[in-house]
Amino acid sequence: MRTWIALALMLVLAGCERPVDTGVQALPPAPVQEGKATAAVAEQEVAEQELDWLQxxxxxxxxxLERGDGPEVKHSGNRRMAQFGTFRTVDAVLDRAVRxxxxxxxxxxAADGRLSEFLFVPYYGACIHVxxxxPNQIVHVRLSRPIDMPDMYSPxxxxxxxxxxxxxDDLAGSAYTMVDPQLRPYEP
Incomplete structure (x- = not known):
């Protein structure tokens, strides 16, 4: 009898697939507009959502990447390693107000020395180290109005x-761009 119970329990558990938890939360769906937008919906559209790079x-x-299938990093020689990964993007994060x-x-x-174009990357030293x-972990930014040069060591x-x-770009390819970007100091 115990053998049958154990066998039945094993069959039930074998049929259950548990999703792999990557620790990344999906963005909630974009609000659907029907008719006139209320003030609350308008505020929600304007409010940006913080995005995790892994999303x-x-x-x-x-x-x-989690399995470690990327290239082996070599810190010898004077040649930069080739960029790995693809230009594939995730539809759920596109056309959304995010930070x-x-x-x-x-x-x-620009001619006055102010910053007009940059790559935005997830960690300090990216694109400098090998x-x-x-590409889908880099955002390319062109500014319509140049800004003072930010501190490259600060988030x-x-x-x-x-x-x-x-x-x-010669430095690195990017799969994402940002429209009407604002660069603000990081505040946890």
């Missing part, structure tokens, strides 16, 4: 509407 990677790429914590990697300055983060929030757009 910007497709699930299969995140799983591969993302990270660091600035300057790309271009290899650069995957910031980048806030705006995230878009999927491939940008190839």
């Amino acid at each position: 910007m990677m497709p699930a299969d790429e995140l799983a591969a 993302l914590p990270g660091y600035v990697v300057p790309l271009a300055n 290899p650069p983060p995957p 910031f929030f980048l806030a705006g509407t995230l878009r999927g757009e491939r940008v190839d």
